[in-house]
Amino acid sequence: MTQKAEFDQRVKQALDNPQLRRNFRVTMDGLMEKRDKAFPDKAFLEELRTIGANIRANALARQPELLEQLEANCTRNGIQVHWAETIEQANRIVLDIMERHHATRMIKGKSMVSEEMQMNHFLEAKGKSCVESDLGEYIIQLDNEAPSHIIAPAIHKSKQEVARLFKAKHPDIPYSEDIDTLTRSARQILRRKFHDAEIGLSGVNFAVAETGTLCLVENEGNGRLCTTVPPVHIAVTGIEKVVEKLADVPPLLKLLTRSATGQHITTYFNMISSPRKPGERDGPKEVHLVLLDNQRSRIYGDSELFDSLRCIRCGACMNHCPVYTRIGGHAYGPPIPGPIGSVIEPQKFGLENFGVLATASTLCGACGEACPVRIPLPKLLHRLRYEQVREDRTGATIGQGSQRSGKEALIWKLWSWIHATPLVYRSATRLASLFRNRIPNRIGPWSQVRTTPRIAPKSLHQLAREEGFKHE
Amino acid sequence: MNKARDNILARLRARSTEIPPVELDRGFRSPDWNRQQRIELFCKAMTSVRTEIHRVRASDWADRLAQLVKERKLNNLLYAPNGPLARQIEAAWRNGEALPELVSRTAELDEWKEELFFGIDAAITSTRGGIAEVGALILWPTPQEPRSFSLVPPIHIAVVKADQLHNTFADAIADENWQAGMPTNAVLISGPSKSADIEQTLAYGVHGPVELIVLLIE
Numbered sequence: 001m002t003q004k005a006e007f008d009q010r011v012k013q014a015l016d017n018p019q020l021r022r023n024f025r026v027t028m029d030g031l032m033e034k035r036d037k038a039f040p041d042k043a044f045l046e047e048l049r050t051i052g053a054n055i056r057a058n059a060l061a062r063q064p065e066l067l068e069q070l071e072a073n074c075t076r077n078g079i080q081v082h083w084a085e086t087i088e089q090a091n092r093i094v095l096d097i098m099e100r101h102h103a104t105r106m107i108k109g110k111s112m113v114s115e116e117m118q119m120n121h122f123l124e125a126k127g128k129s130c131v132e133s134d135l136g137e138y139i140i141q142l143d144n145e146a147p148s149h150i151i152a153p154a155i156h157k158s159k160q161e162v163a164r165l166f167k168a169k170h171p172d173i174p175y176s177e178d179i180d181t182l183t184r185s186a187r188q189i190l191r192r193k194f195h196d197a198e199i200g201l202s203g204v205n206f207a208v209a210e211t212g213t214l215c216l217v218e219n220e221g222n223g224r225l226c227t228t229v230p231p232v233h234i235a236v237t238g239i240e241k242v243v244e245k246l247a248d249v250p251p252l253l254k255l256l257t258r259s260a261t262g263q264h265i266t267t268y269f270n271m272i273s274s275p276r277k278p279g280e281r282d283g284p285k286e287v288h289l290v291l292l293d294n295q296r297s298r299i300y301g302d303s304e305l306f307d308s309l310r311c312i313r314c315g316a317c318m319n320h321c322p323v324y325t326r327i328g329g330h331a332y333g334p335p336i337p338g339p340i341g342s343v344i345e346p347q348k349f350g351l352e353n354f355g356v357l358a359t360a361s362t363l364c365g366a367c368g369e370a371c372p373v374r375i376p377l378p379k380l381l382h383r384l385r386y387e388q389v390r391e392d393r394t395g396a397t398i399g400q401g402s403q404r405s406g407k408e409a410l411i412w413k414l415w416s417w418i419h420a421t422p423l424v425y426r427s428a429t430r431l432a433s434l435f436r437n438r439i440p441n442r443i444g445p446w447s448q449v450r451t452t453p454r455i456a457p458k459s460l461h462q463l464a465r466e467e468g469f470k471h472e
Numbered sequence: 473m474n475k476a477r478d479n480i481l482a483r484l485r486a487r488s489t490e491i492p493p494v495e496l497d498r499g500f501r502s503p504d505w506n507r508q509q510r511i512e513l514f515c516k517a518m519t520s521v522r523t524e525i526h527r528v529r530a531s532d533w534a535d536r537l538a539q540l541v542k543e544r545k546l547n548n549l550l551y552a553p554n555g556p557l558a559r560q561i562e563a564a565w566r567n568g569e570a571l572p573e574l575v576s577r578t579a580e581l582d583e584w585k586e587e588l589f590f591g592i593d594a595a596i597t598s599t600r601g602g603i604a605e606v607g608a609l610i611l612w613p614t615p616q617e618p619r620s621f622s623l624v625p626p627i628h629i630a631v632v633k634a635d636q637l638h639n640t641f642a643d644a645i646a647d648e649n650w651q652a653g654m655p656t657n658a659v660l661i662s663g664p665s666k667s668a669d670i671e672q673t674l675a676y677g678v679h680g681p682v683e684l685i686v687l688l689i690e
Binding site for chain 1: 474476477479480481483484485486487491493494495496497498517521578579580581582585586589590603605606607608613615618619620623624640641642645646650651653654655656657658659660661662663664665666667668669670671672673675676677678679680681
């Protein structure tokens with residue numbers, strides 16, 4: 001099956017599921033409203049977006065130096081830094097750390113990079129147990145699913161579905177559809193897992209080069225537990241998460257939490273700078289930082305697509321996307337859905353596999369307007385549409401030109417020739433007007449959900465001439 | 473994996489066009505708030521995320537603490553016997569009656585993890601200060617007051633001094649020159665643990681403390 005046929009199938013499945021559509025509609029409306037309320041002063045919002053965009057752009061401009069500075073400062077603080085070009089290397093690094101400690105039990109905080117690495121899958125195949133502790137991630141892990149939203153991973157499920165799932169996996173816990181009760185049940189179940197885990201894994205929201213500090217944004221306390229209780233903490237992050245100064249963090253944090261959930265700050269904001277020091281009585285004795293490239297340095301090479309690396313993973317673009325709201329996260333395929341996913345993931349996994357995602361957009365521009373760091377998402381989606389059909393394969397994007405079809409290219413060539421040749425253009429429009437009633441009512445997929453357009457009896461040129469316009 | 477490191481850095485440096493750094497304004501303009509405004513903002517923001525705040529005096533906060541834990545009928549309260557709050561807590565407990573047991577553990581966490589996870593009702597810690605704008609506590613845990621005190625027990629009681637409230641997070645970093653040396657772990661806490669992962673409905677008490685009680689010394 002072609003990637004388009006597969007995608008269409010996933011979209012159809014989602015659209016045919018009224019429960020799913022309701023869940024997304026209600027949630028996305030709620031999240032949009034919360035963000036709106038969190039920024040009552042729109043001038044301030046625009047100012048803050050500019051600050052955020054500049055901070056991220058500057059960090060990227062100096063990325064190689066900042067990564068070296070981050071490594072040097074982390075190392076000085078006692079954090080062991082590892083570099084991985086591929087997800088295989090990153091998984092291997094995590095596995096090696098576990099084996100060195102004869103560890104089999106990992107407790108995980110929320111990490112989209114670990115989703116990108118398919119870390120659970122990899123480690124479980126090696127006999128390790130990986131337990132997700134973020135409530136949403138825990139729910140979808142119980143059901144063997146992937147996240148459907150980057151900050152609300154289980155948002156496709158209703159409380160009844162969660163209740164049935166808990167009952168099926170933990171028969172000893174009384175059935176309840178009450179959200180407080182379900183939440184407390186998860187607390188009870190996972191408490192022992194935190195206690196027993198030998199390895200705590202987390203992502204990173206910002207890695208501060210100046211001080212060698214790993215920042216982690218969360219509400220549940222599972223991030224704190226994962227990075228405090230087990231004797232070893234492993235943080236995995238994409239190389240683009242580095243920022244220059246500690247002073248860069250407050251504006252970015254403000255943008256992140258308000259854009260994501262409308263919170264002025266999350267319950268916990270962790271700043272981790274070293275393993276347990278002599279005299280301290282808790283905290284991991286080892287902290288590891290895994291810096292993952294996985295095509296990011298390739299994206300970095302393109303002066304336009306490069307802007308997608310500014311992303312701070314707030315999810316605002318998906319919350320505001322009319323396509324995402326209707327089809328939900330799973331229809332997209334790769335770990336990160338929505339507009340930013342449609343830009344980043346095809347570049348990581350290849351246009352030949354996910355180029356079609358660039359078409360999952362109406363180009364209405366809502367994502368670009370919501371983005372707290374001003375990533376020009378519509379422009380980049382457009383660019384990827386071009387990348388996958390371009391003839392010269394001189395750029396750096398994987399799978400470039402892979403979706404080029406000779407027939408389509410020929411049609412567009414003809415189209416452009418007609419439009420560039422006045423005599424032909426005039427004859428063509430005259431002919432089209434003349435035979436306007438001969439155009440069939442059904443023209444393929446176009447008229448499945450739309451009225452077939454009718455060509456006007458007179459062209460605009462003709463009307464203008466009749467009105468007496470000399471220069472059109 | 474030095475080869476991976478070299479390859480990644482080489483690819484990043486291979487960029488053909490130089491990226492000009494942009495003029496950077498970090499938006500660092502501190503609001504013009506006085507002490508009283510800071511207190512009001514702090515209390516309002518923290519209360520809005522279900523933090524319980526008690527405004528107390530330096531002389532009697534420990535009595536209020538005793539009263540609060542007694543009302544809640546707790547079995548025990550974990551505190552740091554060599555921490556900054558110890559003297560006043562111990563004095564209040566000497567005078568009080570039928571108070572929860574004061575628990576002091578000075579061993580490494582690994583030696584009493586089971587008890588901390590399953591046997592402690594509440595813990596009290598000091599704080600380094602707070603942030604008025606968003607309503608958050610600043611904690612830089614110390615050997616005396618380890619980070620798990622404010623994390624594992626179901627109730628966390630924190631003492632914060634009104635004089636140590638900063639206007640904003642950016643102010644806190646700048647005023648105290650944090651970049652000169654960060655501790656092992658610094659954390660901002662704005663309320664009890666919460667999640668909205670099921671139907672975006674807020675539920676409190678997921679993995680961190682179920683209740684956060686703040687004693688604000690004015």
